[in-house]
Amino acid sequence: MGGAKKQSLSQAEKQQELRDQKQKGKAARKTQTKAFEKRIGGIDVSNVSNDRLISELKEAKAITPYTLASKYSLRMSVARKVLGELVEQGILQPITGNSRLRVYKIAKG
Secondary structure, rough: OOOOOOOOOHHHHHHHHHHHHHHHHHHHHHHHHHHOOOOOOOOOOOOOHHHHHHHHOOOOOEEEEEEEEEEOOOOOHHHHHHHHHHHHHOEEEEEOOOOOOOOEOOOOO
């Protein structure tokens, strides 16, 4: 039968202050999320035989698309294409993997 009791002026002021603080916190969070840099992923895969890239890959024990993408700030799809090109050229050889993850090593020779 009863309803919500009408707030006193001091209670209404406190509620308004809390709402204002929440709004300021949300605005601060929005500015922080905009600080991330956008990755550039549109790289031409046709010229992959870069000697510097190959020499850096030789130092790694195992090569995955994730390690290549994180090291060179690439998208995962581009990293997979680069590794596929290197396999076709005979520079890399697959060790193990499935449809989601492949692990490569430098081919001897």
